[in-house]
Amino acid sequence: MKRLNFAYWKDLLGRRDGGSVLFSRCLSSVPAQALRTPNQSIKVPVPGRNLIDHYAHFNPTPMSIQAFLDFGKSLQRNGKTFCEKASCNFLRKELPVRLANIIKEIHLLPESLICQPSTQIVQGWYEKSFAELITYEQADLTNDAIVSRFTQDLIKIRNRHNLVVETMAQGVVELSRGSEDKRIMVDSVTRDSIQYFLDRFYMMRISIRMLINQHTILFGGELPFSAGHVGTIDPECDIQLVVEDAFASARSLCENFYEQSPELKMTCINTVNREEPLKIVYVPSHLFHISFELFKNAMRATCEKGGASLSLPPIEVVIVKTTEDVAIKMSDQGGGIPQRNMPQLFEYMFSTAPSPVDAGTSVNVVPMAGYGYGLPLSRLYARYFHGDLQVYSIHGFGTDAVIYLKTLSESASEFLPVFNKSVMKQYSSTRTHGWSSSKFSHLVEWG
Numbered sequence: 001m002k003r004l005n006f007a008y009w010k011d012l013l014g015r016r017d018g019g020s021v022l023f024s025r026c027l028s029s030v031p032a033q034a035l036r037t038p039n040q041s042i043k044v045p046v047p048g049r050n051l052i053d054h055y056a057h058f059n060p061t062p063m064s065i066q067a068f069l070d071f072g073k074s075l076q077r078n079g080k081t082f083c084e085k086a087s088c089n090f091l092r093k094e095l096p097v098r099l100a101n102i103i104k105e106i107h108l109l110p111e112s113l114i115c116q117p118s119t120q121i122v123q124g125w126y127e128k129s130f131a132e133l134i135t136y137e138q139a140d141l142t143n144d145a146i147v148s149r150f151t152q153d154l155i156k157i158r159n160r161h162n163l164v165v166e167t168m169a170q171g172v173v174e175l176s177r178g179s180e181d182k183r184i185m186v187d188s189v190t191r192d193s194i195q196y197f198l199d200r201f202y203m204m205r206i207s208i209r210m211l212i213n214q215h216t217i218l219f220g221g222e223l224p225f226s227a228g229h230v231g232t233i234d235p236e237c238d239i240q241l242v243v244e245d246a247f248a249s250a251r252s253l254c255e256n257f258y259e260q261s262p263e264l265k266m267t268c269i270n271t272v273n274r275e276e277p278l279k280i281v282y283v284p285s286h287l288f289h290i291s292f293e294l295f296k297n298a299m300r301a302t303c304e305k306g307g308a309s310l311s312l313p314p315i316e317v318v319i320v321k322t323t324e325d326v327a328i329k330m331s332d333q334g335g336g337i338p339q340r341n342m343p344q345l346f347e348y349m350f351s352t353a354p355s356p357v358d359a360g361t362s363v364n365v366v367p368m369a370g371y372g373y374g375l376p377l378s379r380l381y382a383r384y385f386h387g388d389l390q391v392y393s394i395h396g397f398g399t400d401a402v403i404y405l406k407t408l409s410e411s412a413s414e415f416l417p418v419f420n421k422s423v424m425k426q427y428s429s430t431r432t433h434g435w436s437s438s439k440f441s442h443l444v445e446w447g
Contacts, residue, residue, distance in 0.1 A: 072230030301334025
């Protein structure tokens with residue numbers, strides 16, 4: 001099997017370090033006449049609030065990994081031309097819905113954040129992409145030139161959004177530094193709103209890139225990582241191989257910084273069939289991202305605790321596959337995390353390492369740590385197809401991180417944010433906890 005490549009996954013993920021027809025139905029059951037709409041000229045309008053409001057009334061349509069896979073496999077049965085038009089027909093409806101849902105939430109951000117230059121850049125990108133997509137709302141998909149142009153526009157939109165994570169993070173940095181300069185307190189309501197928004201914003205970004213990548217790899221002339229892949233999905237994703245490659249990439253980075261690295265000790269258990277390797281239908285680039293971030297954290301902690309020791313304790317990985325889930329536990333002996341910091345682990349911009357920007361790290365060098373987005377984004381990638389990422393720690397000893405993935409591809413459906421009135425309340429309400437301490441944030445209630 002082809003070995004994974006850090007640069008490839010980094011590029012694919014686009015990072016440096018009911019208003020729609022179900023996609024699965026588009027694949028095999030959409031009649032040809034459903035693709036024929038009146039031919040109209042394509043003009044790029046400015047997306048008015050009423051048009052964004054219209055699309056935001058529809059909920060995104062969650063897709064399962066199995067639906068993505070079935071569509072990709074239907075190319076041989078239904079023909080590439082028919083399937084490309086079916087995919088275009090779905091995406092020209094679904095992508096504006098997803099963009100409109102998150103644009104509405106951008107409009108609800110605290111004024112102190114939305115007025116930051118970087119935040120306004122991101123907002124502009126999303127509104128421009130929305131405007132470009134809705135020009136295809138009534139386009140004639142029987143016209144091959146229009147279909148081809150749509151696919152090329154998707155590539156352009158994806159590339160435009162490549163630096164969304166970093167640019168949005170810069171907006172938060174601008175808010176923090178502006179608050180320090182002007183001695184303005186960022187209150188708890190603002191912090192909670194930003195945390196709530198970023199989880200939903202980045203999750204929607206993951207989903208949009210997934211839809212676009214699937215289409216452009218299948219129809220846009222982009223090569224898949226392996227001949228066996230269906231778009232970005234590997235029907236036989238070897239969990240052990242992906243984890244080992246993530247470890248190798250993190251180890252290379254660790255040795256550049258610390259001139260040493262811990263070894264890997266791995267145990268694999270397949271309770272479904274003990275003779276078979278640990279394989280599931282999954283997106284290997286997502287698992288690589290999660291594993292790479294966790295290994296970076298574990299290696300940094302292990303090296304900094306061990307100092308110049310010639311004998312570092314290994315990072316132990318246990319992978320267990322059952323009929324329902326795959327669990328990947330990574331254990332280090334890097335000294336653990338103080339209990340007071342545990343509630344902050346998945347907060348954006350929280351890091352136990354100095355910021356690479358403040359430390360003067362070159363922009364051309366992938367930092368070991370410091371941006372504070374590694375764990376929050378990794379958890380989103382895990383949760384995207386209804387998995388999870390949990391972290392447990394014993395301060396003074398070490399940390400365990402557990403990745404959960406769905407074994408059955410039909411139950412691994414997208415976990416997507418939906419814009420509605422209850423969401424609006426989350427941005428405007430203050431929190432009351434009714435306890436003597438607000439330490440346990442999961443116990444708070446919206447007042």
